[in-house]
Amino acid sequence: MSLPAVAVSQSPEDRFREYLASRPKPQRFTEQQRELVEHVFAQHSHFDAEQLIEELGKAGRNVSRATVYRTLTKLVDAGLLRKIELGPKTLFDHDYGYPWHEHLVCEGCNTIIEFQHPGIEAALNDIAAQHQFRAEAHTLIVRGICASCSAARANRRRMVM
Numbered sequence: 001m002s003l004p005a006v007a008v009s010q011s012p013e014d015r016f017r018e019y020l021a022s023r024p025k026p027q028r029f030t031e032q033q034r035e036l037v038e039h040v041f042a043q044h045s046h047f048d049a050e051q052l053i054e055e056l057g058k059a060g061r062n063v064s065r066a067t068v069y070r071t072l073t074k075l076v077d078a079g080l081l082r083k084i085e086l087g088p089k090t091l092f093d094h095d096y097g098y099p100w101h102e103h104l105v106c107e108g109c110n111t112i113i114e115f116q117h118p119g120i121e122a123a124l125n126d127i128a129a130q131h132q133f134r135a136e137a138h139t140l141i142v143r144g145i146c147a148s149c150s151a152a153r154a155n156r157r158r159m160v161m
């Protein structure tokens with residue numbers, strides 16, 4: 001399940017190419033980076049670096065581990081990906097061509113549910129205004145138990161009794 005995409009004028013690849021070219025020391029867009037960007041933006045998901053390395057291997061794409069780590073950092077810096085810190089884990093999520101959203105994370109099965117709610121935006125704007133704080137970004141992660149894990153637990157309890 002993913003949210004409706006946001007229209008953007010450039011492909012993620014072109015956007016990243018532009019970012020690399022505009023660095024103080026312009027960098028080349030390599031074939032390995034192209035493979036990575038193509039793979040990451042083919043489908044919306046939340047992934048960590050190790051997962052991505054495994055997936056790229058399975059897809060027969062030849063991207064070195066060091067390139068994966070370095071490129072992910074650059075993609076975040078370029079505004080194409082955003083980081084979600086989940087305890088010791090860092091996940092990556094689409095930021096370019098995808099609307100800002102929050103996450104519900106199930107501690108039973110690790111499912112991530114994305115949601116948007118105008119009330120949250122309004123509350124955060126109020127809070128920032130009260131503190132004369134200029135908010136630039138926020139990350140909201142709600143941990144808990146998803147509906148299917150709750151149902152499974154209830155079933156187990158019923159069986160014991």
Ligand SMILES: [Zn+2]
Nearest residue numbers: 093101103114
């Ligand atoms: Zn997300």
Ligand SMILES: [Zn+2]
Nearest residue numbers: 106109146149
């Ligand atoms: Zn669950």
